[in-house]
Structures are given as C-alpha cells and as structure tokens.
Amino acid sequence: MQHRRDFFTNAFLALGGLSLPGFLPRLSAAQTAPLAGGATPMRFIFMHRGNGLFPKVCVPPTLGAAEQEKEKRNDAFEVDLDKHRLPAWMEPLEAHKKDLTIIQGLSGKMCTVGHHSWCSSLGVFKANERPSSIKWATVDFELARLFPSPMEHIELACFPTDGGNARGSLDGIAKGFSARGPQQPNYAFGSPKIAVDEIFKSVAADKTGQVQYQLQRKVLEFVAGHETELARRLAGIEQRKVGNYAGAIDDIRERNRKIDLMADTVRRHVPKLDSKYLAEKMTTLDRQMGHAEVLLASLISGLTNVVSFTVDELGHHYSGIPGIEGENVNMHDVGHGKVIGDIEAVEIRRRTELHHMKVMEKIASRLKSVPEGKGTMFDNTMIFYFPNSGETHHAQGTEFPFIVLSGSNSKLQLGSRYIRLPYWGKEGHKTLGNFYTTILNAYGNPIEHYGDPDVALDKFIRDQRGPIRRFLG
C-alpha cells in the first residue's frame, strides 16, 4: 500500500501542462493556497449515466407492507439499510452497506431532461449543446474549488456517438458534461489511454510525449516572458490589464515547476493499464473499468480531488453486456423497450447497472486500501451515482435517484439509510438544487441556493431555496 502523506503538501500546488482546460485549474487566489492547517481534502466522484434510472429498481426488496405502500404512493419515509437487502443489481455494494445511502424523491424539472441533459444534472439549469446555455460552473467544479488540487478537476466519459448529443469519437477528447463557469464547457477524456497520456504526461515515458511536454513548457516560458515585459512598461489599470494575464501564465509555470518536483510520486501512480483497457476495440464495460483505474490513479496521486465520470449516455452504443457480448446495443432502443438478443430491455438495463455498481465497488474498495491520516482515503471521499436525465428514458425530471457512498469524514449526515423524500409538489419536497446546496454548504461554500428554481413547483412550495437541513446534521 502506498502512503500518501509524503506528497500531500506538494500535491496542491502542481499542474499538468499546457493543453486542455479539462485539467487546467482556474487560477484563483483560493486555489493557490493549500487547505487551512494542511487539512486532508475531501474527494468527490460524480458517476452519472444516461437513459434514466428507474426509481423502483432502487427500492430494497425487503420493505414491509406499510413501507411498500408508502413507496407506492411516493410518501416520505426512511429505513436503515442494515435491516434490509439491497436490490440485486446493487449487490456489489453489499460490503460497503454501512457507507451507503439511497436517496429517492429529488426532482430536477428545472433541468433539460429526456434524451439528453448536457450539463443540466450537474448544473441544475436547462442546458443544451450550445455553450451559451451554460449558466454557471457545475457543482463538481464548485467543489473542486473548495478543495484545490493541481489539476482542479478531471472528467472521464463513455461518449455518445449518435443521437442528438454525439461526439466525434469514443476515444478522443471532447466537450464533457461538466462546466467550468458560464458558457465554459469542460472537456472530457473518452478513453483510458488518452486520459493517461494527458493526465500523466509530465512523466511520459515515450519520446513523443516528452517532446510535447518540452514544447509546451517552452511556449509558456516564451509567452510569459513576452507579456511580463509588456506589463513592465505599463502602469495603473493598463498594467493590470496585461499584468494579470502575465501573472496567470506565470502561475501555470510555477505549478508546472512544482508538478515536476513531484514527478516521482506521479510516476509511481501512473496506472498500469491492462491491455484490454488500451485495445482499439474495447467493450463499454472494459472502458468503464479502465476509466475507473485512471480515476483512482488521479485521486490517489493527488493530481485531483474531484472526478466526474459519464458512465454512459443515451447515444452511447454499449458493447460487452453479459449474454449479448457481441451486440452493439443502442441504448435509445433499450430506452424504448426493445428486446435485443432475446433479452428484455429491463434486463439489459439491469445488467449494465450491475456493472456500474461493480465499478463503484472497485473505486470504494481501492480507496479503502489507501491509508490516509488515521484511516483510509475513502474516509475522505464521497461517491455519487445518479442518472443525468431523471427517472426514465423520457423523463419529466420528477425523480433523480441517488446512490451515495460516503466516508466517515463526510460532513453530510446521511447514514446507511434508504431515504424517500417527499415527492414533487408535496410539502417538504427537495430538488437537485437543494441537494447540491447541502453539499456545498457542508463543505464551506455558503451559497444560499445552487441552481435554477423549478417555477412549476412555486405554487406548492413558495420558498424552494436552501439546503436539506436534516442532511447537515
């Protein structure tokens, strides 16, 4: 087991190289400062998937009659998970049950739902393919800014390749599902290989990678020198207009220098990917596992504290599904209930979701194996699994089920519970905005409310702002 304490201090100050905003930090004052008192950062993993997640499949099968009746009526209630079995597809999480919370009843009607949702489910606004629709930084980026790291944020994706949200390639780098700020889409890595090449390029072993790295350093040095020289000749506001830019370039160079200093540590954590994760024709299931390896390496090496992971999307063609391994399954068809290879659509969903849980389990188990402070790295981690477009294929946004694994240092009081919150329109109903506000408030962002309001909800709940107080303890 690799102990991480040795390189934590430096880990906050380093950075990759010149290239993609996906792993370039926002240069803010907050980011340049390490966490107060050298505190251990929290890590956040947002695993979201397309095509909806049926609320009914998230219900423990061992609920009593009264609870089942409440579930049927969408009435609020909660039970301890240790007294119940998990749904079969969640069984990989059995070993983590004490850290598991299933939250039902959060709505997101203020999001774009249906086939595609773009940045909606992470940003809580109506988004579409145009950057102009992005209203603000998505919640994962807000959290990344609370827990600064060299790369700030990393996004991985199993890209859609058709439908209304297609990317040009499964394996490339393309616009992702997170946003850095207003009108600023983030970029995601499509394949484990390209993610490793880019994230760990400061310690690249191959010559091309080394040359690229050297050239990028050179250009930054040149531009910084040029702009600094220009700024030196100016004064007052004009000086600031160029000086800030020159300063920002210098910040990147300084962080590059520091990331170079932690090269040994980073090198130790470069994921040694199995050849199946590097293959040109990789199955979706392998791609997901490969991404999990990159995600773990990025977190454990300290390069980032926040990872967003698009596990799949409606326009993604699934391969490797057990029982129909040879099929290239169009998830849109599955959404419409099509039988493929004699397997019902619901069962296809179940098999893919089971695999998602295996991925989640792998992440949790690995983090539990990395010592940190008096416990493990998992103690300082929250993993969220949820649908990015609501309760079903053609969702209305009334339900966004969340499956959450949280470590013991989590500031959210969730517990090992199945929690059904009041349904949309009922007193006490909560939205995605309330949930994200809760998380942000818990970790130090005092925002009054994160996200757009649900205007249709206004006639039932006049003030829908603020956190879910019971989760704040």
Add this chain to the structure above:
Amino acid sequence: MTSRLAIAALTLFWTAGSVALAEEASRPVELPPTVSGLLVRYCVDCHAAGNAEGDVNLQDMSTLAIGGQLDLLNRVQEQLFFQTMPPAEADQPSDEERSTSANWLRTELRRRGASKLDEKLRLPAYGNYVDHDKLFSGEITDAPFTPARRWLVSPQIFAQRASDVFGPPGFGRPASLYGVTNPFVLPDASGVRYYDDETLDGGALLVMLTNADWMSQKQVLGARIKNGELKVEDLPNQQDRWVPKNYSAAFDAIVLKKSAPTDAEITQAVRAQFAGVLQRTPDASELAKYAKLTRDAIAIGGNSEGLRQMLLAVLLESEFLYRLEFGAGAADQHGRRMLAPREGSYALSYALGDRGPDAKLLQAAEQGRLNTREDYRREVLRLLDDKTYFAAEIDPNMGGKVVRTVVSHPRINRFFREFFGYPMATRVFKDPERGLGIYQNPDRGTTGTPGFLVNEADRLVESILRQDKDVFATLLTTDRYIVYYDKAPEVGRQIIAEWKQIWGALKGTPWKTEPEKVIVDNKAALAGHKHFRLPEGPHQKREFLRHMWFFSDYFDKGVTPFTTISTAHGYYINHSPFYNLPPTPLPGRYGATETPNFKGLDDTRFWDYPVEQPFKIENRKGILTHPAWLTAHSLNTETDPVRRGRWIREKLLAGRVPDVPITVDAKVPEDHHKTLRERLEKVTSAQQCIKCHQYMNPLGLPFEQFDDFGRFRSQEALEHAENIVGKQNNLPVYETLPVNPRGALDSTGNAALDGEVKDAFDLIDRLAKSPRVRQSFIRHAFRFFMGRNEMLSDSRTLMDADKAYVQNGGSFKAVVVSLLTSDSFLYRK
C-alpha cells in the same frame, strides 16, 4: 471627546513623520485641518477605538502602515461621495464641508494612484454619478477625451477575430469554429454591458490555451496532410474534419520542407501569423524573438510541431484579445493625442459592427485619409450607408436563444437591446400553466415564447430606426407593434388572397364528407397558386382537410388568419394572448381532421391577423409595455415593480438608487388576500426602506396594469389554491382584486411633467416629453459607443449629440455620427 483629541494628535503625528520619508508613495498621509476636523466632528464618535462600528477605527490610523491608511481613507472617501455616512439620524456636514473634504481626499488618493472610488466610478452601475445638470449646462469647457486604453474585445468581436485567422468570410470558412470556446461573457443585465474596464485574467487564459491549441493544429493541418503526416480519416475526432482552405503558403513551405527551414522562411511564417492573428506586421524585435522561438521549437519537435508552437504563441498574445487605443503623434495643447489612423479604423468599425475595418477604411487609414474629424464623418456616413458589410444577427452571441434577426448594423440595434434590456425575457423562467398553458420556456431547439417576443421587440425597434424620426419618443409611445409577421406584406396579401379564393370556390362542396372527390373535381381551383400547393400522395387528403377546416375558422367570420397554417412543420407561434390579442389556433386543432373520430371544431374566435404591420394594439404604449420588456423585468411568478421602477429611474431619468444595504433581506411578504402592490407598500413603507424605495416604487407600480407575462389587466388574480373560484380551459381561475396603477414622477427637469400619474400610459407620455429623458438616452448611447462612463469633460460631446438629435428631427443616426466624430471618440490622453 478623548477620541477627538486623539485624532487631532494623530494629524500632527502624520505631518511630522512625513518629513522623514523620502518615497512619495510611501509617505504617510497628511490630513489638512478641514478633513481632520470633519472626521472629528462627525465620525469618531462611532468610529474610534472601543467603539469602532463596522470595524472602522479612525483613531488608530497612525498605527497603520501606509497601505492600511490609504484603505481607510478610501472608505471615508466613498462614504462622503455616496453620502451614505453619517447616518440620517446623526448630525450632517454641510455641503461645503462634505465637498471640500471629498475633493481633498480624491486629489490625495489620486496623487498616490490609490483612489478606489475612481475605479468604482468606471463601472457601468456608477455612470449616473456624474452630475446630469452640469453635463448639459454648457458650463464645462474642458476638451473631451477618452483615457488611452486597452479595451478587451467583446464576445462578438472575439468570434470574428478567431474566424479571421482562417481568412475572410466565405471561401469555406465555417460560421463558427468547432474547437473554439469564447473566453468572454457579458453580464446578463439591462443596460450597456460592454465596457473597457474588464481585465484579461487567468480564466480567459485557460480557455485561450485550448483555443490556441486547436487553432494552431488547424493552421498546419492542410500542410501536414499534404506532407503525408496524417489523413483526414485518421483524425481522432471525426466530427471535426474541417481542413481550412485558407492557410499560409509560408506555413506550407516549412511543413513540407524535408530539412530545417531557412531564416527567411521562418520570417515569412512569423509575418503571416502576425497578419492573420494580430492583423499587423511584427516589428524587428518581435520578428527576432518569434524567429528564435520557431527555430528552437523546430530543433526539439521538428518542422510541423515546431512551427505550430510559434503559431500558438502568437495566438496567446494578449494583443489578440484587446483593442488598442493609445493615440499617436504630437499631443495638442490639452495633452491629447488623436487616434492613430489604424487604431481609428478599428475603433470606427467596431463601433458599428463586430468586424474589423473594410478595405476602403483600411485604405483611408494607410493613405492618410483618416486624420481629421471630416475624414471620420465621411467614413461614418459611408459605413452607415453600406447595408451589407456589417450585416449580421443583432447579437450572434445570443443565437439559438432568440429568434435570429439580421440587420445592417448590428451594433446600433444592439444598443437598444441592451438599453431596454428586453432580451432578458429569455432568462426569466415561467410556469407554462400560469401562461395559459401555452407559454413555452426557452429550451433545446426552441427560443420559446420569450424568443418570439424579443424578436418582435427587435423588429419594432428596427422599424422605428428605419424611420429615424423622433426615435426616443416613438420608442416610448408608439401604439403600433409587430406580432408574428413572418412574411413581407405583399407575400402575406397574396397568400390570403389565394386562400380566400380556394375557400370561396370549395366551401359549398361536400369537402368534409367527400374530400377525395372534391380534390379530383376541383383540380383547377386548387392548382396554379403560388403559395398554396397540395402535396401529391398519401398526405394530400390530410393537407386538404386541414386547410379547409382552417379556412372555415376564419373566412366566413370575416377574420383573416395568420399567413402560416398552424399545422406547418415546426410551427409553435401561439403567443398573441400575451399582447391581449385573441388566440391563434394551436397545431392540435387541425391535427386530426382526417381521422374518423374527428367531431368538428368549436366556435373559437381567433385573432384577425393584420397582414400590414406594424399595427395598432389597444392598451399598449411603446417598448415599456411590450411583453418582452415586461417579462424581462419580472420575476418567475409575479411582476417586479421595484426593478421596473429602478430601470426608469436609472435609464430614463439619469437618476441613482443606492445599492441594497447588505442587512436587507429584500422579500415581499406572502399574503394571499392582498395585491402585490399592497404587500410591497406595506413592507417598504418603513423609514429605512422608503428612503430608497421612493426612487423606484412610484415609477414601477403604474406597470401593475400588466402581469408578469406582459398581459394588460385591470384586475390582479390572487394566485393561491385557497382563492380558486373555478376552472377555465382546465386552468384554475382565481379571485381578483382591482389593480391600482397610480404612481408619481419626479426629476424630469420640467415641473409641468412631474407629479402624480394615473397609470403607466400617463407616466410614459410625460417621460417622452422630458428633455432629461432624451438626454439620458444620449448618455447611455455615449456609454455604448465609447465603452465607458461619461466624465464631466465629455460635456461638449454629449451636448453636441443631443443637439444633433434635436436638430435632425430626432434622428438616432445623427447621434451616432455626432458621437463617432466627437473629441471623446477621436482623442486619447
């Protein structure tokens, strides 16, 4: 009193201490007796040790380092300037005491380059702090100028500049660049949004790193393909297969060369990149620096990658993202320099559109024909007459959210968009059910209802600008609007004539029961029309029936339909009720007319569509009663009289409203049995609230005649479950209370116009007659075209623009010409 003595002692300490320090900037501040006296008399009782309210301790100033002292004095300066201290209930300094101290503080802080107030006053929200009466008094004789500046490019200019790297429009240049993200965002707000006070920062750098990487890849892509380094089909992103057609031969030469390039080849490449990106030639030092970078990078990464690093570095120059306006040549007697011709050509071009200068303007600059005010006038008039060079969407940056409107000079129309702020309607989400179930929020693939409303407001503005007569007053008072209107009147007339002809010929036939036979028997009547064509094949009967039922809804009732049938593909125009006009049919009305279950239509009376537009609408008066403006200045579920009033105070009356104090939780209380006005007045009538709300409520409340969707009303629905009295069209009907639209107007500069107003129309009529309102328009136009707040020294420019407007019969074109040939535009200092 102890603290007062302490302050007096403190002053002496500073004075004595100052002698010892050599560095001017670090010398302690010497407070003159006037200022220290004012602090002692009015401030230290609350702001001294042991009683330092708001953590402001004036007594301990002497213990502070110079930075702390300046910070404290900046705070004092702001309180004096904005008159927020001493508090209302405390003793107040006289105007003379206040202004003497404020002037000294400002001069002293400026001398040290530390006046934060000056920076604040550059912000758009503080424009009205320049005294309006003084500006238009004629007593200011200072020579106008704009401070020499770097002005960050707007999002629209950035898009053009980025595209220009790949050659002029056309020639295979895409409308937008796949891999380029605009690093700039303008604030979502009513009012002029693009100012010169923004600074390039780390956020823009991060976006530019990706942009520059993508652009430089594309710049060498063609050459690399030619060189056999890669193939289009091997590009990692097959959605991004564009290979620019315009790339420099100089880049080709280096990429295709099998050995290291010569110095001459590198120089050519650097020149080409400067021309494409910075649109100028590099000087000798730049050439040398970039040539060295290219050579070094080629030594590391080979010709293609090495060259690309140079391209990338030029793309990362801050100059790519700034407009430079420093002036050149000898300074005049006021210390001002005229814009260099090249700077002037860009300044002019960016004033009227988002593109750089056209060939003629560049030529004028190069040939010494952009050196005088007359030169500028000639070029401004020429460019205003040119209807094609700048022609573009009013704001391509909003593309997709708002129905696109192409105009000849987008910046001129954009001024009115920003001034009135009606595009903000697309940002206010509504509950569709409250909007008769037909209101549609903007979403993917649709601009929604507010998009149509914004488009119609754009068209109204454009029609008034085309007349160019009494523009401001007409914008405020016109009762003629443009609604729907998707075809020119001559086309609309033709369509209606054809439809009437068909209906007249066929209405007596058994078209409902035997449509196929009627179609066959009446081929002649159905054929030969320019705008009506029945499709052949399986959909013929369906289309025939849909049209006949559609005609039956209108022609026998003497009503004219909208010139597009509601079953047309992609049709979702149904917002006429938000103008209080009768509805138009929804697509579903005729959707099933050919099915056996179709039982006929109800007797709804639809809107009698005016083919000729603009047309008169009752109970409306100008843009401020346009549903787009009213929606833009509303909340999600109710109106917003405070915001509407503030808009009028600031935009039309050149007035000021203090910021909401941080201790105020600005919420209107719930009460399901009272109107919003009653609830608002109850909560804002308290002494500490009304001192600000008096500037807003009386101006905004008259607009309670309109609901938050912009519908005229005399009764306000009390929208709450306990007030439901019935249902109509499946939607709840609520109890109502009468609307009280009374208000009051002040500060128009004309006592005859000030006073109580009976409703919004009365208010608007008075505003339209006020010279101050006209001058306020001019002030905002100044800010829009200069990119900054006016200073007192701009008085002559503003008065000239106002005079040009009046003398030319209310021509906005005359205002534009006047502003763009003013000293404020031409001179830098």
